[in-house]
Amino acid sequence: MKVIFDPEEPLKFPTSATIGIFDGVHVGHKKIISIMRKDAKEKGLTSCVITFYPHPQKVLRGTDVPLIVPLKERFRLLEKENVEVTVCYSFTKEFASISAEDFVKDILVRKLNVKSIFVGPDFLFGRKRGGNVELLETMGKKYRFETRMVEPAILDGEVVSSTAIRNLIEDGMVKKAARFLGDYFSIDGRIKEGEKRGRKLGFPTANLDTSWEIFPKRGVYITWTYLEGERFRSITNVGLRPTFGENQLLIETHIIDFKGDVYGKTMRIEFIDRLRDERRFESIDALIAQISKDVERVKEIFEEMP
Secondary structure (H helix, E strand, O other): OEEEOOOOOOOOOOEEEEEOOOOOOOHHHHHHHHHHHHHHHHHOOEEEEEEEEOOHHHHHOOOOOOOOOOHHHHHHHHHHOOOOEEEEEEOOHHHHOOOHHHHHHHHHHHHOOEEEEEEOOOOOEOHHHOEOHHHHHHHHHHHOOEEEEOOOOEEOOEEOOHHHHHHHHHOOOHHHHHHHHOOOEEEEEEEEOOOOHHHHHOOOOEEEEEOOOOOOOOEEEEEEEEEOOEEEEEEEEEEOOHHHOOOOOEEEEEEOOOOOOOOOOEEEEEEEEEEEEOOOOOOHHHHHHHHHHHHHHHHHHHHHOO
């Protein structure tokens, strides 16, 4: 997949495109991308995703929106959906000041050579969100591109959205979040050296140093861990280690039946389901006993999985 950051770089080939943030590349995004790619194939066009960074709400409202995945991961997920070109524009106040009409004329038509554009029914764009589906349809007649509206994906009677998924993750509902994402919510990063408390307790852990902005609610989770191309059963604690009186958020993973030096290596954690809340134990022995129960329960759950 080709990624373009330069706002002045024109595309020399006609495109079928869709536009949005695509944070998490969830099932709703996959739906619209699939329809767009089918259109591109039928018409001999290049499939194109138009996206933005940072999140517009950060620029327009000063709202801190934690992304489901970092930008590099967004690109990886889009490539996984077989998108041919992703155009990523820096969203600045200057960019936000472009009128909807100029955005269509100067960017979609002249720079990106759009012949088909796919958007959701509530899509708004341009200065003060002055553009909508109707404007695209009207300008499409003049500039000879087709506008197609795609209804959002609905699961469990709810509209799938990045906002809904963020809320699910932060509430610890990672199993439902996985349904909305179409895959497990995952975090990756590099394993950093910790205080080796897990090893002293008999359950060594890998502590993750990550650039992810959003994490599941504090607690203990059933997880898959990917390390050096292999997948391992694991149990992951997201929390503060209250038994030791600490207050720094840590992501600690005990990889079941694994022995070896992992420091400095890259690791990806997939969150399957939540096991229990984080809690403080009155003694180290009580903590060890609970960890033993947790590990055995996780092993049983993995045995029951297809």
